[in-house]
Amino acid sequence: MILQFLNMGGYGLYIWLSYAFAALSLTVLYYVSVKKLNSIKNIEHLYQSEKVEEVTVSAQANRF
Amino acid sequence: MFGIFKPRTFFNLANTSIFWLKIILVFALIVGLVLALVFSPIDYLQKDTVRIMYIHVPSSWISLFIFLIIGISSFISLIFKVRVFSVYAKSLAPIGLVFSLISVVTGSLWGYPTWGTFWSWDGRLTSMFILVLTYILYVSLWLIIKNYNSAEKITNIVGIVGLINIPIIKFSVAWWNTLHQPASITLTAAPTIHSSMLAPLLIMFFSFCILSLIIFLIRYKYEIINFRVNKK
Numbered sequence: 073m074i075l076q077f078l079n080m081g082g083y084g085l086y087i088w089l090s091y092a093f094a095a096l097s098l099t100v101l102y103y104v105s106v107k108k109l110n111s112i113k114n115i116e117h118l119y120q121s122e123k124v125e126e127v128t129v130s131a132q133a134n135r136f
Numbered sequence: 137m138f139g140i141f142k143p144r145t146f147f148n149l150a151n152t153s154i155f156w157l158k159i160i161l162v163f164a165l166i167v168g169l170v171l172a173l174v175f176s177p178i179d180y181l182q183k184d185t186v187r188i189m190y191i192h193v194p195s196s197w198i199s200l201f202i203f204l205i206i207g208i209s210s211f212i213s214l215i216f217k218v219r220v221f222s223v224y225a226k227s228l229a230p231i232g233l234v235f236s237l238i239s240v241v242t243g244s245l246w247g248y249p250t251w252g253t254f255w256s257w258d259g260r261l262t263s264m265f266i267l268v269l270t271y272i273l274y275v276s277l278w279l280i281i282k283n284y285n286s287a288e289k290i291t292n293i294v295g296i297v298g299l300i301n302i303p304i305i306k307f308s309v310a311w312w313n314t315l316h317q318p319a320s321i322t323l324t325a326a327p328t329i330h331s332s333m334l335a336p337l338l339i340m341f342f343s344f345c346i347l348s349l350i351i352f353l354i355r356y357k358y359e360i361i362n363f364r365v366n367k368k
Contacts (some may be wrong), residue, residue: 077174080184080187081178081183081184082183082184083183083184083185083249084184086185086188086245086246086248086249087184087185087187087188087245089245090188090191090192090241090242090245090246091173091191093238093241093242093245094191094195094238094242097234097237097238098234098238098347101230101231101234101351102347102350102351102354105230105351105354105355105358106354108355108358109354109355109357109358112358112361112362
């Protein structure tokens with residue numbers, strides 16, 4: 073029964089490769105993103121403690 | 137006009153919502169995968185390979201939609217000089233790149249048992265390949281160019297020029313003879329696929345949207361902190 077499910081009517085190789093590629097690439101993307109954020113987490117307070125300027129289309133537009 | 141897009145709004149959203157988004161993602165992904173791999177019926181033509189569609193189609197939709205946002209954000213950033221929009225675009229680009237790669241790879245893996253070939257240089261496949269190259273160029277430029285202002289300007293131009301490809305991808309199946317079948321789901325007409333196949337497709341699309349949002353919020357948070365700290 074399990075082998076029949078894995079075989080997927082003879083197309084199992086293509087189906088499982090597709091799902092594996094999607095799972096692997098999305099997992100790598102997620103962990104790379106989390107790792108990047110964690111690498112600067114110790115300086116997050118520099119942003120949090122600041123009074124952030126409003127973004128407008130005026131002369132202030134080039135500032136965050 | 138652009139006040140709603142201020143950095144603090146999304147920064148706070150990232151802090152408060154990621155945990156709940158992850159819970160929604162797990163439930164949606166489990167339901168979507170079970171429906172796609174177990175309960176979805178076999179297609180009379182594609183047989184079991186129809187199950188690849190449940191990741192191929194949502195990935196294609198998301199990669200196109202993300203590039204549309206990148207293009208619009210680049211335009212606003214370049215014309216109205218609202219820099220936060222280039223941060224949105226920069227944060228979204230790697231997500232779009234990965235989904236466009238998933239679309240192309242899974243499409244090829246579906247194509248071999250169905251069409252008899254992994255690849256064909258027809259309208260849809262070629263325009264999708266150009267989208268992947270545009271994403272690679274966009275992401276690479278941000279990595280290569282060290283001066284933030286220069287990178288911002290050049291990537292904004294790439295984002296705007298790349299927009300031309302979006303309608304070409306969408307209408308390629310109508311404009312040219314292609315191996316790729318026309319869209320089964322459009323915004324203007326009722327879907328032509330059965331509800332038993334539509335349900336897993338939409339749930340997988342929803343799951344991928346949630347995952348994209350989570351990764352976007354994480355990357356956006358990183359980009360905002362990084363930008364402000366490096367500017368000091």
